[in-house]
Structures are given as structure tokens and as C-alpha cells.
Amino acid sequence: MSSIPEKLRYASSHEWMRAESDGTYSVGISDFAQEQLGDLVFLEVPEVGRKLAAGEACAVVESVKAASDVYAPVAGEVVAANEGLSDALEQVNKDPYNAWLFRIKPVNPADVEKLMDAVAYAKSIG
Amino acid sequence: MKTTPLHDTHRTAGAKLVDFAGWDMPLHYGSQLEEHHAVRRDAGMFDTSHMLAIDVEGTGARAFLRRALSNNVDRLTATGKAQYSCLLAEDGGVLDDLIVYFFTEDFFRVIVNAGTADSDLAWLGHLRSRIAPALNLKARRDLAMIAVQGPNARDRTFAALPELRPAGELLGVFFGARVATGAGERFIARTGYTGEDGFELLVPNAQAVDTWSRLAAAGVRPCGLGARDTLRLEAGMNLYGHEMDEKVTPLESGLAWTVDLKSPRDFVGKAALLAKPPMRQLLGLVLAPKGGVLRAHQVVHTPHGDGEITSGTFSPTLNQSVALARLPAAVAPGDTVQVAVRDKRLDVRVVKPPFARHGQSMI
Numbered sequence: 001m002s003s004i005p006e007k008l009r010y011a012s013s014h015e016w017m018r019a020e021s022d023g024t025y026s027v028g029i030s031d032f033a034q035e036q037l038g039d040l041v042f043l044e045v046p047e048v049g050r051k052l053a054a055g056e057a058c059a060v061v062e063s064v065k066a067a068s069d070v071y072a073p074v075a076g077e078v079v080a081a082n083e084g085l086s087d088a089l090e091q092v093n094k095d096p097y098n099a100w101l102f103r104i105k106p107v108n109p110a111d112v113e114k115l116m117d118a119v120a121y122a123k124s125i126g
Numbered sequence: 127m128k129t130t131p132l133h134d135t136h137r138t139a140g141a142k143l144v145d146f147a148g149w150d151m152p153l154h155y156g157s158q159l160e161e162h163h164a165v166r167r168d169a170g171m172f173d174t175s176h177m178l179a180i181d182v183e184g185t186g187a188r189a190f191l192r193r194a195l196s197n198n199v200d201r202l203t204a205t206g207k208a209q210y211s212c213l214l215a216e217d218g219g220v221l222d223d224l225i226v227y228f229f230t231e232d233f234f235r236v237i238v239n240a241g242t243a244d245s246d247l248a249w250l251g252h253l254r255s256r257i258a259p260a261l262n263l264k265a266r267r268d269l270a271m272i273a274v275q276g277p278n279a280r281d282r283t284f285a286a287l288p289e290l291r292p293a294g295e296l297l298g299v300f301f302g303a304r305v306a307t308g309a310g311e312r313f314i315a316r317t318g319y320t321g322e323d324g325f326e327l328l329v330p331n332a333q334a335v336d337t338w339s340r341l342a343a344a345g346v347r348p349c350g351l352g353a354r355d356t357l358r359l360e361a362g363m364n365l366y367g368h369e370m371d372e373k374v375t376p377l378e379s380g381l382a383w384t385v386d387l388k389s390p391r392d393f394v395g396k397a398a399l400l401a402k403p404p405m406r407q408l409l410g411l412v413l414a415p416k417g418g419v420l421r422a423h424q425v426v427h428t429p430h431g432d433g434e435i436t437s438g439t440f441s442p443t444l445n446q447s448v449a450l451a452r453l454p455a456a457v458a459p460g461d462t463v464q465v466a467v468r469d470k471r472l473d474v475r476v477v478k479p480p481f482a483r484h485g486q487s488m489i
Contacts, residue, residue: 038142038352039159041440042419042447060468062419064158064356064440086416093157 002032010121011073026100037063045081074111130175131334147241149176158352169276170349176240179266198386202228214395219372270334279324286344321361321483362479380408410479413447420449430454
């Protein structure tokens, strides 16, 4: 059974978003996503300053088995990228909700509230 | 979906199961990478019961295989000796790759892939009717198969299954032995698909769970098809349906060494191979560390024309991505070529496989 923390918001493409104290949001992939992919071996994060449309492919995670795009859950600007995570990709498999890939400053913070909550996400992955 | 006698055991162990050629098989039991390392560093085991042993019994068995297989079975003279070979169509396309074991002039055993088992049986049956109608081809679905691989595979197998020690200890590399027991035949062969030492075991289906459990208790780690694939790729071994199929010849699949074109022996596909010199070759590719992951079907750009990756993965032993690719014949090891990965072209180095064997990098 996948872990789905209550305080986060979720996109149908299996990203999570967490509000940080400075008004930005961390983005990572859900426990369900890491479980589907298996052991991760490669990560490509977006450049800081890149402006993203909602649903735009902006990062890549690859496991031994498959490559998967990571999409911007909401429109916004990339304000940080977790470059160091490439050297500790097992963190994404072991602790997916603390392994953020990038941080985004949303164009419209209200967009985040329109994403799924934990209950809706749990339902969406059956 | 078809299941092996170990299916419940895999489920209980928490395996992630996937469809492989119509069989519900373990992909991994939690971590494919850890399973891979277990085989390179210690010992792991794979349920390979989806593969099929076919016993070729009766007078004329050797003559039949001499005609049916690409490699020369006349080189098999010592009891138990094994040989890797291709099963070819008349046009030289590869129907399957297999291992044939010689025991007596009227008993050979052939072990074929799961996905091609039925078509192999049909093809061999067709050849038999033309060449040796009295021969018996016996599909041994009554036997389960377990591969135990790794530097400690032999010791752990003997600890778990002491009754196999007398036969197993004496086995040279690429030899097999049949061991008669009160509860049916067992078979132990010093073969594998990982580039490590170890055994492939056949036991009656009813003994599969007990055999697996005893091996696990002796410290042999259950491994899934995921690790099996990264291990065989590091070892530079072909996977049917990826490196070769009925549309390519063994000469363009890195398998020229399994095709005997020198002896006067005639075999199915020989005339086509002689008429069709290879234009392409199978070679290895290595991507710089942290460069991404090469995958099957990616296009390889070379100064001599395009090629294609047949299998690509992340190599846990080398900690970088490696691939096998079918490339124009003029490309040589040492060359730098480019692979199209998403929106980029990545430089990769051409090498001669294998990439890793016996726990060590080979590049």
C-alpha cells in the first residue's frame, strides 16, 4: 500500500507539492510513482529560472527499467533544483516525500489548491 | 497467465510480478539493484521454470541435431558437455537461442526460451518428420528450473542441497549431469546467464518449493527478471527478441561464434547465411557516468550510417549506462558515436562486449 501524506497536494501524473515557509512549493514524485518505476538510477532536474506551464515536462527520472517525465503540477518559475539528489537517488525510493526534485514559485498559488488532496489521490490510484 | 510451481512462493515473498512471454514472473522482490549486486558479490537465484527442457531421445539424435542446430554438435563428445547454439529458419533468421547437452548418442537435452518454446517444438517436430521420424521429442514441463548464480553459488548450493554435491563438484564449466533420486530425476549444470559461476538446476515440479526454500535458507537471495536482464547485459549476452529474432541472422547478432560455417556439415539456414554476408554487427556502447540511460530502439548515429540499440540499461556494476547495439559493419570498438536520447544527442563509446564478468569491469 502506497504512503500518501495528508498535508501534500497531488497531480494525476503522480507528482506531490509541499508548501514551504517562503511561499514556494517543493515538487517530488509520489510513493506510488517510485514503486512503479523501481530503483532510480538517473535524474535530470530543470534549470533555475525556467518558467513552466502547468503540465509541462520539466524533469526526468529513470529507473533501471524505464524513463519517466516529471510534469509541473502548476504554472510557475523554478526557484531551486535539487542537484545533489543525483548522488543519492535511493532517497527517492526510500523516502519519496522528503526527496524533492525542484521548487517552484507558482504564478497563481490558488492553482495548488485545485490539485488533488490525499483522499482524492488515493482514490485515483485505486 | 501461466505460472511456475514457485508462483505462490514469489507472491508470499512480496515479489512484483510481471507478464513475461505469457508467464506471471517476478520482476524483483524489492530492489532490483540489490539483487544484481547479490549475484555479482555473493549468490542469487532465479526461477527460470518458464524455460523449457526438451529431451531428444532415440536413435539418430545426433544426426537430427547436426542438421537442426547452427553450432556443430559433433564437438560434443564428453558426457554432459553443453553447447550454446542457434535454431535457424531456412532463410537464416534466428528462431531461438538454446543450450544443448549431450549425454548419450540416443539422449540429448535442449533448453529453450519461454516465449519461443511452443514454436520451437512445432519447428523441431516439423524437422523430425523430415529427418528422423522415429525420434522422440519430449517437452519436460514436469521439471522446474532454478538458476543459482554468483561467486558463492556453488558453496551455497552444496550447503543447501548436499545430495547434489558429488555430481556438482566434478562439473567443469559448461557441463551438466543428471542425478537419479528416489523422487525423480534432477539435473545440475554449470551454466548460467549472468557472467558469474553457478548452476542451473532442474528438479521435478513437486520439489521446486522445497529446493528454493533450502537455497534461500542457505543465503541465496531470490532475484527477479529485472536483475537477470542487467546481469546478462553486463555479461554481453543476447536476449532473444531483443538482440536477435527471425528477421536477423546470427552473423548480425554477435553470434557468429555459434555458427559453424567451416565444416562440410549442412544445417538449416546455412545456405542463406553463406549467400548473405553480414552488413551489420552487434557491439557494445558505454555512456559517460551520470549521462542518462540508454534504451532499446534508440537510434545510433555513426559516420557509416545509423544503427539501433537492441538492449540498453543502467549497469549497476559499472555505475553508468551500457547498451548492445546493431551497428554498420564499418564501426569499430574505440569509435565515438551518438545516440538520440529524447531531445539530445549523447556521445557514447563503442566497445566490444562483455562489460562486466566475475564481479569485475571488462571495459
